[in-house]
Amino acid sequence: MxxxxxxxxxxxxxxxxxxxxxxxxxxxPTYPWGDTLSLLRDTDVRICNLECVLSxxxxxxxxxxxxxxxxxxxxxxxxxxxxxxxxVSLANNHVLDFEYEGLFHMMNTLQEAGIHYAGAGxxxxxxxxxxxxxxxxxxxxxxxxxxxxxxWSATDEQPGIWYVPIELHEKRAEQLxxxxxxxxxxxxxxxxxxxxxxxxAVDEIERNDRSCVFVVETDGAAISRLFLYPTVIQQFQARRxxxxxxxxxxxxxQKLCTALHTATTWNEQEGHLAIVTSA
Numbered sequence: 149m150x151x152x153x154x155x156x157x158x159x160x161x162x163x164x165x166x167x168x169x170x171x172x173x174x175x176x177p178t179y180p181w182g183d184t185l186s187l188l189r190d191t192d193v194r195i196c197n198l199e200c201v202l203s204x205x206x207x208x209x210x211x212x213x214x215x216x217x218x219x220x221x222x223x224x225x226x227x228x229x230x231x232x233x234x235x236v237s238l239a240n241n242h243v244l245d246f247e248y249e250g251l252f253h254m255m256n257t258l259q260e261a262g263i264h265y266a267g268a269g270x271x272x273x274x275x276x277x278x279x280x281x282x283x284x285x286x287x288x289x290x291x292x293x294x295x296x297x298x299x300w301s302a303t304d305e306q307p308g309i310w311y312v313p314i315e316l317h318e319k320r321a322e323q324l325x326x327x328x329x330x331x332x333x334x335x336x337x338x339x340x341x342x343x344x345x346x347x348x349a350v351d352e353i354e355r356n357d358r359s360c361v362f363v364v365e366t367d368g369a370a371i372s373r374l375f376l377y378p379t380v381i382q383q384f385q386a387r388r389x390x391x392x393x394x395x396x397x398x399x400x401x402q403k404l405c406t407a408l409h410t411a412t413t414w415n416e417q418e419g420h421l422a423i424v425t426s427a
Contacts, residue, residue: 153372154286156337157191158362159386164227165200165218165242171384177226182385187361187377188231192283195290197343198228198236198265201243202257206250212299217245222253225261235279237292237341239267239309244300248307267292267341268302268309275302275310276323278331278338286369289335293324294343314344336369357381358389358397363420376401376421388419 164172168180178185188194200218202225208217228236236258244251251268258265264279279290293312302308312320332338360376378389378397389397398414398421405412405423413422 152284154193154284154337154366155191156193156195156288156339156364156366157188158339158364159188159194159196160359161199161240162196162228162236163199163218163242164202164220164224168384169220169224172221172224172227177224177230180227180385181231182382182387184361184377184379184386184388185231187363188233191363193288194231194233195235195339195341196228196233196237197240197292197341198238199240199242201246201250201254203246203250203253205253206246206248209245209247214245216242218242219246219250222257225257225263228258228263229261233263234281234283234288235264235266235290237267237290237343238265239275239292239294239311239341240343241294241296241300243268243309244297251307264290266290266310267294267343268307270302270307271304272302272308272310273304275308276327278327278335280335286336286366287334289331289338290341291324291327291331291338292341292343296343337366355396358393360397360401360421361386371425373425374423375418376423377419378421394419 172179181188200220202220202222204222255265264281266279267275269275281288293310295312295314297309298311300308301311312324315321328340358380360378363375364371365373378394379386380389380393401421402412410423415422
């Protein structure tokens with residue numbers, strides 16, 4: 149019997165600190181998801197990059213220069229659980245904003261909530277270890293790394309992130325490839341999260357408030373289809389883009405796909421851009 153397709157949903161940066169944290173003092177934990185919540189709940193696996201510290205403890209990082217320190221109350225882990233987030237990447241440039249105490253408290257909070265994580269830990273071995281769990285008879289793996297904040301790099305004696313410079317022949321990059329090869333042998337589907345750069349101020353040209361929720365549909369262990377649901381951030385919520393904003397996002401993505409000789413199909417009824425893999 150052919151296995152049922154598995155749907156994996158990917159959200160980019162989830163930043164619940166600063167003004168979002170203030171909003172969540174008076175709003176329900178579902179608020180930041182807006183009308184995208186139904187998309188998350190309608191999939192089998194949900195993964196995101198957690199771009200803040202979920203902790204009530206710790207002092208702002210001061211060992212090296214740091215302009216922004218993002219922290220969200222530990223109770224806001226409910227924003228993740230209410231969306232059924234399965235796993236998060238902690239390999240980013242904010243996970244140590246409140247030093248090691250904040251990191252460890254966050255890891256405990258996630259663990260208690262049943263949320264897997266990868267990309268940070270008490271040692272390099274922990275930070276580079278995959279999160280592995282099972283969904284509908286399939287074993288899912290998550291590896292997470294970043295090329296941000298080299299001072300936060302985990303070592304055999306120091307907690308931190310899995311820091312990997314983006315240089316193919318660099319020793320740490322070679323170690324990343326080896327971990328990927330080993331992990332692929334133990335799981336049916338492996339997700340590798342690579343964190344680079346983001347900007348929370350809206351650029352009028354780049355329009356970084358516009359994005360997509362990405363849903364991957366698998367056929368066994370292979371990717372069969374990719375769906376892009378256009379979104380826009382408004383009033384500290386991720387919302388399904390509409391009208392001119394949706395058209396602008398779709399047009400941009402179609403141009404990018406065309407440049408890569410990738411065919412796309414817009415589905416007006418479902419509100420997504422579909423990409424069918426050649427496999």
